Amino acid sequence: MIIDSQSNMVIKHSADNPPSYDYVAAQASPNDQQQPPSMTDKTPNQQVQLPAIPHNTVMAVHTRTTPVMQPTVYHYQNPLTGEHIASLLPPDHPEMICLQQGGHVNETKFGILGIMAAIIWFPLGIGLCLLDRKVKCQRCGTVIDDGLCG
Numbered sequence: 001m002i003i004d005s006q007s008n009m010v011i012k013h014s015a016d017n018p019p020s021y022d023y024v025a026a027q028a029s030p031n032d033q034q035q036p037p038s039m040t041d042k043t044p045n046q047q048v049q050l051p052a053i054p055h056n057t058v059m060a061v062h063t064r065t066t067p068v069m070q071p072t073v074y075h076y077q078n079p080l081t082g083e084h085i086a087s088l089l090p091p092d093h094p095e096m097i098c099l100q101q102g103g104h105v106n107e108t109k110f111g112i113l114g115i116m117a118a119i120i121w122f123p124l125g126i127g128l129c130l131l132d133r134k135v136k137c138q139r140c141g142t143v144i145d146d147g148l149c150g
Contacts, residue, residue, distance in 0.1 A: 076100065094140035104137035104144060111147060 076085045079102045089096045098104050114132030118125035135145040 078102075095142065098137060098140045098142070104142060105139050106144065107136050107138045109134045109136070114147075 071088050072090075074087050074090060074096075076087060076091075076096065076099060077083070078085060078099065085099070087096065091097075091100070110129055111132035111134070114125075114129035116125075117128035117132070121128070131148040133145070134143065134147045136143050
C-alpha cells in the first residue's frame, strides 16, 4: 500500500504490478487534474491551447517513406557495332565521348627500363622497349595497355 501525501490518495498494488492508468485517474479528485499544456507564441500576450485528447483514444503513428532518388540512365548506340548501351555516365563525360567517337585517342609512353634496354642491347633491346610501354587514352585517361613492367 502506497499513500500519496499530496493528493491524499491510497493505492494498493504489489511491486511487480503497478496500478492501471484508469484506476489512478479515477481516484484523482477533479481539482487535482492538470490543465493541458499551452504553447506560447513569439508574442507574450497570445497563448495557443493544445487540444485535449480523450482518454480512450487510439492513435496511430505512420512512418513516412522517403522518396529514393533514382539515378539517370543514359542510352547510347555504338557507332561501330550498332549495339545499344545503357550507362549512368552523362554524354559529356570523357569516357562517353570516346564511345560516341568510336575509339580512344592513344598516347604511348615507354618506361625507363625499356629505354635503357634498347640502348644497351641495341637490336634485342628494342623488343624489350616495346614490352615496357604504357598505352593510355588522351581524352578519358583509360589505361588501354599497362605494359609488362607497369
